[in-house]
Amino acid sequence: MIIENWSVIEAKTGKVICQCSDEKDALMLVSFDPNNRIYSKQKYILDQVVDITSTTDKQLPGQLGLPPGTYKIEDRKIYKLKESDLQIIEV
Numbered sequence: 001m002i003i004e005n006w007s008v009i010e011a012k013t014g015k016v017i018c019q020c021s022d023e024k025d026a027l028m029l030v031s032f033d034p035n036n037r038i039y040s041k042q043k044y045i046l047d048q049v050v051d052i053t054s055t056t057d058k059q060l061p062g063q064l065g066l067p068p069g070t071y072k073i074e075d076r077k078i079y080k081l082k083e084s085d086l087q088i089i090e091v
Contacts, residue, residue: 001045001046002043002044002045002046003043003044003045003046004041004042004043005019005021005041005042005043005044006019006020006021006022006023006026006039006040006041006042007019007020007026007039007040007041007042008020008026008029008030008037008039009037009038009039009040010036011035011036011037011038012036017029017037019042020039023039023041026039027039
């Protein structure tokens with residue numbers, strides 16, 4: 001699906017002032033300051049929207065065989081580092 005818009009642009013900086021769905025609206029905005037504004041036609045192609053449903057374990061279908069996305073804290077082993085024997089020297 002192609003959508004057409006009219007962009008009103010500041011001629012010196014190239015900054016887009018607004019986008020209009022009707023050419024008459026764009027011409028009106030250009031007429032406010034014709035020396036500094038221009039307008040051009042823009043065409044956009046809209047992408048198709050795809051809905052994805054999750055499986056029962058809240059994983060996408062492509063994640064089969066991969067590790068789970070979340071872990072419970074009791075499933076992980078927690079290791080503590082031993083304390084250092086070094087002495088702290090303050091300067």
